[in-house]
Amino acid sequence: MVLAELGGSISRALQQMSNATIIDEKVLNDCLNEITRALLQADVQFMLVRDMKNNIKKIVNLEELAAGHNKRRIIQEAIYNELCKILDPGKPSFALKKGKTSIVMFVGLQGSGKTTTCTKYAYHHQKKGWKPALVCADTFRAGAFDQLKQNATKAKIPFYGSYTESDPVRIAVEGVERFKQENCDLIIVDTSGRHKQEAALFEEMRQVSEATKPDLVIFVMDSSIGQAAFDQAQAFKQSVAVGAVIITKMDGHAKGGGALSAVAATKSPIIFIGTGEHMDEFEVFDVKPFVKRLLGFGDLSGFMDKIQEVVPMDQQPELLQKLSEGNFTLRIMYEQFQNILKMGPIGQVFSMLPGFSQELMPKGREKESQAKIKRYMTMMDSMTNEELDSSNPKLMNESRVMRIARGCGRPVRDVMEMLEEYKRLAKIWSKMKGLKIPKKGEMSALSRNMNAQHMSKVLPPQMLKQIGGMGGLQSLMKQMGSSKDMMGMFGGGDK
Numbered sequence: 499m500v501l502a503e504l505g506g507s508i509s510r511a512l513q514q515m516s517n518a519t520i521i522d523e524k525v526l527n528d529c530l531n532e533i534t535r536a537l538l539q540a541d542v543q544f545m546l547v548r549d550m551k552n553n554i555k556k557i558v559n560l561e562e563l564a565a566g567h568n569k570r571r572i573i574q575e576a577i578y579n580e581l582c583k584i585l586d587p588g589k590p591s592f593a594l595k596k597g598k599t600s601i602v603m604f605v606g607l608q609g610s611g612k613t614t615t616c617t618k619y620a621y622h623h624q625k626k627g628w629k630p631a632l633v634c635a636d637t638f639r640a641g642a643f644d645q646l647k648q649n650a651t652k653a654k655i656p657f658y659g660s661y662t663e664s665d666p667v668r669i670a671v672e673g674v675e676r677f678k679q680e681n682c683d684l685i686i687v688d689t690s691g692r693h694k695q696e697a698a699l700f701e702e703m704r705q706v707s708e709a710t711k712p713d714l715v716i717f718v719m720d721s722s723i724g725q726a727a728f729d730q731a732q733a734f735k736q737s738v739a740v741g742a743v744i745i746t747k748m749d750g751h752a753k754g755g756g757a758l759s760a761v762a763a764t765k766s767p768i769i770f771i772g773t774g775e776h777m778d779e780f781e782v783f784d785v786k787p788f789v790k791r792l793l794g795f796g797d798l799s800g801f802m803d804k805i806q807e808v809v810p811m812d813q814q815p816e817l818l819q820k821l822s823e824g825n826f827t828l829r830i831m832y833e834q835f836q837n838i839l840k841m842g843p844i845g846q847v848f849s850m851l852p853g854f855s856q857e858l859m860p861k862g863r864e865k866e867s868q869a870k871i872k873r874y875m876t877m878m879d880s881m882t883n884e885e886l887d888s889s890n891p892k893l894m895n896e897s898r899v900m901r902i903a904r905g906c907g908r909p910v911r912d913v914m915e916m917l918e919e920y921k922r923l924a925k926i927w928s929k930m931k932g933l934k935i936p937k938k939g940e941m942s943a944l945s946r947n948m949n950a951q952h953m954s955k956v957l958p959p960q961m962l963k964q965i966g967g968m969g970g971l972q973s974l975m976k977q978m979g980s981s982k983d984m985m986g987m988f989g990g991g992d993k
């Protein structure tokens with residue numbers, strides 16, 4: 499995953515600081531140097547990194563901090579806040595209204611994933627009850643219209659384009675007019691990809707914008723763009739009124755810091771990230787949960803939201819009820835595997851919980867992991883109802899394991915491996931035990947209902963240690979006033 503290395507380096511730097519007996523100037527400087535080095539290596543723009551470091555040093559004045567202050571927490575908080583600041587331009591993007599026609603124009607470099615992202619964006623809104631439509635104003639790349647047409651057809655989204663007309667402005671205007679008449683409330687205009695140096699193409703982009711008067715211009719940027727990102731983003735911003743950014747290919751292995759710097763250049767928020775080639779590999783982007791995940795703090799609110807996305811509506815209350823009772827059976831695992839295979843990205847779901855994604859689904863090996871899941875499901879098909887509905891690991895004795903292996907035609911060792919995986923998952927999901935079940939549509943409120951006991955279960959153990967175990971956690975919650983603030987810092991709460 500993009501930025502995985504950066505996240506790892508920052509978490510390590512924080513960990514090293516936490517291991518120090520006394521937090522003095524040297525420990526703080528070492529930690530900050532480590533973090534700035536990691537950010538620069540990840541291609542984050544130099545000036546942003548420098549400012550961030552200076553700001554943290556201004557906030558964390560060790561001499562002025564009286565004894566008794568939790569210096570570690572103050573430093574961590576400052577780092578967290580500064581990272582959020584880099585990614586948060588301070589104003590939200592234009593809010594589109596369902597039912598009222600909005601025109602959204604997509605711009606970006608050639609090959610950034612613009613056309614794919616247009617469809618993902620349309621599909622995302624369609625699932626939420628919008629009536630989107632796609633207009634292909636990319637007359638520059640042969641095949642662009644075919645690509646859009648194919649994607650749109652697959653997603654059952656109306657589209658407009660032309661094989662013969664070479665004027666993108668004309669196509670854009672005609673397409674927008676047609677879909678206005680058809681009462682579409684989200685008209686998406688895809689434009690040709692271009693480079694900063696291509697003045698004529700920039701001019702064309704400006705003309706399309708003038709003619710269609712978009713409510714929102716979205717700049718699509720490939721996460722692997724590196725140091726050139728800042729300048730490129732600025733060039734786009736100077737030509738059209740970029741109002742939001744989408745970063746694509748976050749599933750790759752790029753360093754990613756360049757793309758993040760682009761946010762500062764456009765002064766516009768990232769609204770989505772692309773996490774794969776498929777239509778549903780697309781996530782709403784929220785700064786705070788993102789930075790928390792980057793710092794290894796986990797993101798429970800995101801996890802709950804993912805459950806909402808991945809698990810069909812009618813199964814959600816039942817699943818949460820079972821999880822809250824600590825009943826993670828093989829049948830639940832089977833059903834979740836089924837949902838995940840239908841929806842795709844299991845890694846996304848589990849990366850929301852601290853420390854799990856690596857074990858379950860190593861990055862870059864999603865295909866293998868999917869095959870493994872299918873294999874596990876075949877084995878589970880040979881299980882009895884009693885076995886599937888039990889959460890007692892002792893039930894699975896040798897003769898049952900042998901019978902299952904025979905039934906599915908796989909070696910005993912494979913069945914054992916599957917049961918080990920189940921035990922590991924059961925342990926993870928058991929962290930949900932005792933959580934209050936939210937009412938329908940109040941999933942994110944779950945995190946608000948947490949007390950210190952619950953929170954101690956979802957925090958990564960090393961973090962719990964850092965803040966002084968249960969006692970430290972309780973006093974920290976008291977200090978911060980409410981559990982909501984705490985969750986804001988560590989992973990839950992409102993976004």
Ligand SMILES: Nc1nc2c(ncn2[C@@H]2O[C@H](COP(=O)(O)OP(=O)(O)OP(=O)(O)O)[C@@H](O)[C@H]2O)c(=O)[nH]1
Nearest residue numbers: 608609610611612613614691746747772773774775
């Ligand atoms: N892995 C991955 N691939 C992506 C993602 N988004 C787009 N792609 C792929 O990136 C390639 C380029 O995407 P396009 O949508 O054709 O790019 P474009 O920006 O429209 O290209 P131009 O029309 O030439 O400007 C395609 O192979 C897409 O499948 C993503 O989030 N992850």
